[in-house]
Amino acid sequence: MATWVGCKERAYVHKIDEAMKTTVTNTLYELLMWAMPDKLLEESIFDYIKRLDKNSSANYHRANASLQKFNKEQRETLLNDHTLREADITLLFKLFKLFAHDVAAFDNYKWTCGGAHLESLITSIKNMRNDIAHGSCTINYTVFNSMANKLRVLLTEALKAAKEKYGRSDVELQNKTKEMEVGLYEVFQQVLGKEELLSYCHQDIKNILITEANNDLQTVSVFINPLHFLLESDVKVFVQQLFTKMLFRKKDQKGRDIILDSSQIVNVFKHDTDRPQLLLTEGEGGSGKSTLLTMITHEWLEGGHGQMKGLDKYHLILRVQCRDRHLDSLDDLLRNALPIVYCKNRNLMLPIMKGCNILFLIDGQDEANPHSWKVVQDILNTFKDASSSTILLTSRPEAIPNFRSTIPTEYQVTDIKLLGIDIKDRKNFVTNYIILFQDLPGKTVDLNKLQQTIESICGRDHFNVPLNLVFLAWQCIHDPYSVSETESQTQLYFWAYKLIVQKLKERLLNKKPELAIMDKMELTRRVKECMEALCQCMLHAVINKHVVFIEHELRHVITTCDRTGIPCQEVLSAFLTIKVIKAPLGEDHQYTTPHKGLQDYLAAVYVDSKLKQQPHSTIKEVIKGELGPIPMEVKDFTYILLHLFGLLKHHLQPAPTWLHEEVVQLLHEAEIDSWGKVVEAAEYNTVVITAIVRLIPRGEVMLVKDHVEGHSVLLSHLMPTEVKVKIPGPVPDLTPLMGALTYHNVTSVNVLRNMWNPQPTTTQDPFLQTLMSRWDLCDSVH
Known part of the structure; x- marks a missing residue:
């Protein structure tokens, strides 16, 4: 163990040393060029000396002969490299003292006072290099972190001081500072290997990555733009303002259908399993799949304590829009969604993320193109061995079978179906949109007159789809007289x-x-x-x-x-x-x-x-x-x-x-x-x-599970046949269905109802009363 720790501690020394040889050297070279504006790029330092004015503000002509001399190695470097690009920190420091304009004399206190003077800052950088080159061969993580921060501060302050002394622009200072910071991050990563980092400070890096990733993700849009193609202005609405809970259906452990609302969608995952989770969420076009994912993103960004239950357990959320074409891989997604974190932790991202509770939101798999298909497959294959990862994927129903065949067997797959907005919530949904549209110039409507029409029409099956309700709201405000109860x-x-x-x-x-x-x-x-x-x-x-x-x-x-x-x-x-x-x-x-x-x-x-x-x-x-x-x-x-x-x-x-x-x-x-x-x-x-x-073949079992009005009409035209009723929720009027079923053999009635311990014999619920008037259900109602 001691030997392994010693290797890691030596790696920290190498890390600082490599930074000195690259980023620090490059920054000092840029400062020297600022301080020697009259030196030609391809001119040797010896030719430059020949034409250096005796009255120059540089120190060369005022230095004694011994200080003017270069050792053999330095002289060879200067003869072979006229640009001075190959000069190390020691040589750059000597050149700075000899040839930089407007710096203090050799014996001036500014070189050693430890203050904010450019001369003192450059001396401190050179001394720090000497400490690394000639000091202990090992340092612990705390010392390394302190040295790294000190080095970053010294370089930043040196750039600022040189900017003031030599009249450089703010933009140039910003660019050079950014180059220096990025250079330090990259060098630190390259020198300290991935395995060493992960084994020594995995938790620290994980915490930093999560914190900085959260900062990156704060820029994610949580606005929706309803019917922008009908509006003359770009109206973006905060998703929480218009979001309405949706219903979805899943199987319980006994294979029975259960109905839940969208606040429970994240909790349907089996979090006690050691397998990664995949939730296949199917829904028709316009059923609110994208809006649902936007709402999940918003609530997670707000801390995960809103109406969506279970979001607080996730460290990270990443969203993939399958209709986009500009990403080709998981690496592209990370670079695009988490630019700062990616820059700092490039080769550590995936190992760290696999240890995080991460939720991928894959939006519209049925809309995938060759580019986004690669991204989705990359995610599936990369995280198939990460038990703490969860994927929530939405798609239209017809695309689910083909996609299912590509899912790695390591995933625990859960299927759910979005059923849309509950009948009791549709009127409010439409009303909220009408109020939104009324705020637009020239749009007014008598909402009270429309309430009854809206209430009667919203019960039709196709108005479980949010998009259709949005269209209805726009129709109400633009052409209320065209709204029909049979639309x-x-x-x-x-x-x-x-x-x-x-x-x-x-x-x-x-x-x-x-x-x-x-x-x-x-x-x-x-x-x-x-x-x-x-x-x-x-x-x-x-x-x-x-x-x-x-x-x-x-x-x-x-x-x-x-x-x-x-x-x-x-x-x-x-x-x-x-x-x-x-x-x-x-x-x-x-x-x-x-x-x-x-x-x-x-x-x-x-x-x-x-x-x-x-x-x-x-x-x-x-x-x-x-x-x-x-x-x-x-x-x-x-x-x-x-x-x-x-x-x-x-x-x-x-x-x-x-x-x-x-x-x-x-x-x-x-x-x-x-x-x-x-x-x-x-x-x-x-x-x-x-x-x-x-x-419809004679003897085929007719299943009534939706579109009750349409099935009621169809059943009245069919010869007597076996019928199973499996309705996922209340419908506006069951009377036509009851009449149509009179001449058929009804073998089972399965009605899913959001109730708690109903009393069938005394219920005041009109939905259940209608059912019991046709069949003796008694205590068998569930």
Whole structure:
């Protein structure tokens, strides 16, 4: 043990010595150059002496002959290196005393007084070098730390004194000081090996890393920008101001579904296991996955004692945005998220982090591109042996199966599903957004008149998704009379799309006088052409599975805008967020779809427009025409197909029956998880219902787990069959479902309800009363 400690203590001496040979020497050289402004770079010191004025403020001509002499080694260095770059600290000190302008004479007290004079500071640095070179071969960590700090202070003060003496600028001082500090950090790391540091002062370094990482992470944005593509100003809102608890579903130890709210999401991890944890969180587009991670980040930055339980146990949180393209590895992520800590602890980061309780937030795995995919895989493989690490990953449901196959077996995987916002909280959610929007110029609404409509419409299944509630809030404030109690999701997007295009036209008329005098029909035609090009790009984005575009991927939109005379940036900014990113040859613009749900809708708009132009083409033919040689995976187009039902309704001529039937057939091939969802998306179209009934085999068990209204209508058209009811929460009205189930064989009813020890025989809860009026549940209600 003593020998091992001696090795570590010798390493500290080597560490200071190496700093002297590199950073300290470089800094003294810079000071000498400031003090000898009249020396030419390639001029030897001996040639410089020949032309040095006898009346110079330098000490050379006033020194005696012995002081003017250089030893053999020094003389050889000066003859071979005219720039003086190879001079060591001893030689630089001698040169400074002989040739620096405006310094004290050799015998002046300033060289030895130990004060703030430049002469004294340089002497102290030289003496410190001598102590290291000729003193003890070992020092302990405390002495090393003291010497390192002293060296940093001496160099900083010497730079300041030289700046004042030789009239250098503040900017130059700042740059030289920063170079010196970075140089010291790097040299200290290089000299003291990773193994030695980790074995000797692991806990100290860990504490410092955590503290400094927390400082770095304070700059992380915890603001959200709701519907910026509909607003004329950039409205960023503190996430806590608008965040509403969401529900999620997971399995308990017996495999039964349980419902929890988002405040418990971190606590679902099994913290008593010796395996790293991975929480696969699936949720539809717009279900609030990104907002949830922003809220988790905010509460952790605030100390982890807010509504999100369990965050206080984590030392670090790192977030990965899978839609970004500018990172390629875990190393890139650390360098980008923790720049100061990375600079100081580069080769120690991963060993230290593996000993920390660290939470990775991976946002939108379904939006991953080749770059972010590498980052995620790097994290998974690097931390698979770190039992204190936790990964919370969000994704749309369809991307989970492929991702699951890439998870290392070392992880303990937990699956949860975001169910959205509870019915009882939706009204307040919409109201909060309406209040926010009312603060914008020119936006007013009679909230009291809307309360009843909001309350009745929010109970519909598709309003569990926060994005749809935000759209509803914007619709309420912008066009309250268009809000319908039977509004489908596609109708909501159809309204939002029309509003975005309308606002685009208004901006064009205000900003471009030449367009203001154009015939309105002609302007509409040109904008429509540009929008079709944009929607085509959105379909290709769905095909290629990405939501982020680089400029060349939008070339078709750009050329269409140029040809029609419509400003391209106005079109792009109407639907996309624009971010400037660093590129190998400068900067590039990154365009991002704000929500995957909006991208799916725009892609559906393009398919619908092609169906209008090619009335004899099938949906499959239109999509395959865009796919080219890429094989068609019907599952990738599920949301597009659901939107097509609503879009077909808006054709000037009624869409042919076979088109509706084709959508149903394609959804069947995509293995749609809920026929009730399809019925609601089709707005209860009888052609669609009939087509669905034909696809359900006789004797198949019908599972009612969501979209109760749609299932109620579908069940009324089915022959008697076995039905299982598995509803994850309350619904506005169970009466239609009760009626539809009358002629079917109901084998089980499983209703998840947030209650504590209910008394079924005496309950006043209308939800349970409705169930008990149909079945004798008694004490079997759970």
